Amino acid sequence: MARAATTTDAFNAVAEPRRREILDALVRGERSVTDLVEQLGVAQPVVSKHLRVLREVGLVQVRDQGRQRMYRLEPAPLREVYEWVKDYEQLWTERFGLLDAVLDDLKGQQAGAGRPGSQPGASETTDKERES
Structure with missing residues (x-):
């Protein structure tokens, strides 16, 4: 089966970790390509390639500001991803609740193991022993 193109929808676009990093950076506000390159520590062509994908699926908008291109997050396409993931929230909540109990x-x-007389092999004082 052929693999879906990364530019078909938000699901495919955010499947790539580097693109998620770019989105994380853009959550804080509009950024230039230069800013993103510095923050991510990767080459400009790599950042530009990922920005192109994000732009094609509508996750980012771009505007020219002098000689720079400024990118900003367009969160609407993430709504579909959120709608799908939120159905799993109850499952996570239940499992995290069970984990908390364990x-x-x-x-x-562990707290009981640190008390005197609660060491393995230590005898417990009985009511009869206290009476004598």
């Missing part, structure tokens, strides 16, 4: 149990066991 971690709380483990913390309780």
Whole structure:
């Protein structure tokens, strides 16, 4: 089966980690290509290639400002990604709740292990022993 082009939709575009980094940078506001190159630490042609993909799927808008091209995030296409992912939120919430319970149990066991007389092999004082 042929692989879908990265320019067909937001899902394919954000599948690439470098493009997600660019989107993360643009969340903070409009940025020039030069700013993005410096922040990401990659060559300008690489950044430009990814910006082209993001522009083609509508995730970024570009405007000329003198000799620079300024890019800004256009979040509307991410709505489709969000709508799909949000259906999994309940599953995550339930699993994180279970994980929290397990971690709380483990913390309780560790705290109990640090108390005097709670060491493995140490005897517990019984009511009869206290009475004598």
